[in-house]
Amino acid sequence: MDDPRVSRQSALLGVLAGHELDGLLVSHLPNIRWLTGFTGSAAILLIAPGRCTLVTDFRYASQAPQEVGDLAEVHIAPRSVWGRVSRLLADTPGSRIGFESHVVTVRDADRLKGYLGTRLEPAADLVESLRMVKDPSEVEAMREAAALAQEALAAVVPTIRVGERELDVASRLEAALRQRGSEWHPFETIVASGPRSALPHARTSDRVLERGEFLLLDFGAIVRGYCSDLTRTFVLGPVDPRQRAIYELVESAQRLAREGIRAGMLGRDADALARDPIAERGYGEAFGHSLGHGLGLEVHEAPRLAATSEAALPPGAVVTVEPGIYLPGWGGVRLEDDVWLSPDGPVLLSDGRTTLVQLDA
Ligand code: ZN
Ligand code: ZN
Numbered sequence: 001m002d003d004p005r006v007s008r009q010s011a012l013l014g015v016l017a018g019h020e021l022d023g024l025l026v027s028h029l030p031n032i033r034w035l036t037g038f039t040g041s042a043a044i045l046l047i048a049p050g051r052c053t054l055v056t057d058f059r060y061a062s063q064a065p066q067e068v069g070d071l072a073e074v075h076i077a078p079r080s081v082w083g084r085v086s087r088l089l090a091d092t093p094g095s096r097i098g099f100e101s102h103v104v105t106v107r108d109a110d111r112l113k114g115y116l117g118t119r120l121e122p123a124a125d126l127v128e129s130l131r132m133v134k135d136p137s138e139v140e141a142m143r144e145a146a147a148l149a150q151e152a153l154a155a156v157v158p159t160i161r162v163g164e165r166e167l168d169v170a171s172r173l174e175a176a177l178r179q180r181g182s183e184w185h186p187f188e189t190i191v192a193s194g195p196r197s198a199l200p201h202a203r204t205s206d207r208v209l210e211r212g213e214f215l216l217l218d219f220g221a222i223v224r225g226y227c228s229d230l231t232r233t234f235v236l237g238p239v240d241p242r243q244r245a246i247y248e249l250v251e252s253a254q255r256l257a258r259e260g261i262r263a264g265m266l267g268r269d270a271d272a273l274a275r276d277p278i279a280e281r282g283y284g285e286a287f288g289h290s291l292g293h294g295l296g297l298e299v300h301e302a303p304r305l306a307a308t309s310e311a312a313l314p315p316g317a318v319v320t321v322e323p324g325i326y327l328p329g330w331g332g333v334r335l336e337d338d339v340w341l342s343p344d345g346p347v348l349l350s351d352g353r354t355t356l357v358q359l360d361a
Contacts, residue, residue, distance in 0.1 A: 004135050005071050008035055013049055015126050022095040023048030024123060025085065025112075028103045030297040031127035033225060036068045044085050045072065048092075055084045082108055089118045098123030125302070132294060132302050133316035138226060139340050139349070142295065142318055145182070145228035146338050146350040148221040152176035153232065162211045162236055162361045166191040170204040173219055182221035186229060186299040190218035197233065198332040200289050200324060211237045214331040215359070220299065227299045229320050230350055231336035236361045246283075246325050247356050250333045253277045254354060257291060258321040263341040267309025274323035275307065283325050286332075292320035295338055315343045 012035065016024055026045040032038050035045060036054055040063060043056040054072040056064050064074045077084035089097060089112070099109065101122030112120055134142075156173045170191040177185065192202035194213035202216075209215060218231040233250075235243055257274035271291040278287045290306035293299075295318045303313050305321070313319070319341065324334030338349040 003071070004137060005035060005037060008130065009047065009052060009071070011130050012047060012127060015130065016048075016098065019098065019123060019126070020096065021098040021121060021123060023051070023092070024098040024126060025100065025104075025120075026127060027100050027108075028127070030301075031100070031131070034127065034131055034297060036072045038064055038067050038072075039225065040064060040067075042081060044081055046085065046088055046097075048095075048097075053088060055081050055088070057081060082111055086112060086114075089120075092118055095119070096121055098126065100124065100127075128302050131296055132314050134296065134318050134340070135316075138296065139318065141224040141226035142228060142338060142340075143349045145221040145223040145226055146230065148180050148182055148223060149177065149219060149228045149230050150351050150353075152180055152182070152221070153217070153219070153230070157234070157357075157359065160209070160215070160234075160236075160359055160361055162209050165206045165208055166193055166196075166204045167206055169209075169215075169217070173217065177219070177221050180221075181223070183225070184222050186220040186222050186227035190216065190231075192216045192218075192332075193236075195329050195331055198326040198328050198330060200326055200332070200334070209236055209361070211361070212240070214243065214333065216332065216334060218334065218336065225297050227295055227297070228338055228350065229295055229299055229322075229336060230338070231322055231324075231334045232354070232357075233333045233335060234357050234359045236359050239356065239358050243331070244356065246327070247333050249278060249281055249283065250323055250325050250335055251354050251356070253323045254321060254335045254337070257323065258337055258339050258346060258348065258352065261305075261313070261319070261321065261339060261341065261346050263313050263315035263317065263343065265313050267304050267311050267313060268307050270305045270313060270319075271307050271309070274321070278323060278325060286325045286327055287323060288326065289324070292322050292336075294319055313341055315341060317341045318349065 040060040052072040102124040197214040197216040253274040292305040294301040322336030326332035
């Protein structure tokens, strides 16, 4: 099979030509990984027609050439990576070089502008716009990451007990993810119980789980660098009618969205698939965040599924679908699955098991 990194680099060169840039300084690490395979924590990549130079430091002197092979020339900067990049730029007088203005600090940009002969131009999200479209190897990694997260959840759910803390549940879930091969956690695992489930981005706390309340788990796995992102909400013991009604409303909205979403749709129209039915029942105010986000090497990437997004969802994107209803002081429900927008329609990468489960806790 052809190395996808070769076609990614040539696609990027096409984008640069369209922006009348002679090259791009790539400093966002997930972009560098996507273009070259380098997984280290410090590097800058200069990519231009006929040239792909990765500057990193001594810690990666053996790892970097191994990972990038002949896809980039590796330079080890003895002192400063940016200093070495500046010297490389000095070799390209008159060129118009873009830098990733959405990630470079003002200090580093000023430092680079001090170098004569090269015109540095702010250029945001060029690599990110290409990364939206996933190739089969990326989709497969995310499918595995979702399966791994589901297996970890299935192992932990029967062990959850009333009287233990949210932190205890999170620690067993994180251990189960690692045991099954997750490279790391794509974000801080959220375990939110009772009224804390009404906080969309709750931090896992030492709150003790009580009978009859919601338990919301938002977590994921990483496989070959690619993330999964899932949310499930359970009830600890008997379900009351209001819990059931809210849960079923979120469940049906989530199902409508994950089945109705299509490549080519505007981000706001995708968002409306779940938002409209929730708003019709009077809970529009209680669904205060957007429907979902792109997923890949980063857990939050383009495209956005949001009421404010006028951009069309590209075929090949992988996105989360995660509506929620949050009632302060009472509790909340969020259900999240990962969906690949294939040219033939949406394909669930996670299991979509969103039916209400009452834990025997
Ligand atoms: Zn999530
Ligand atoms: Zn998410």
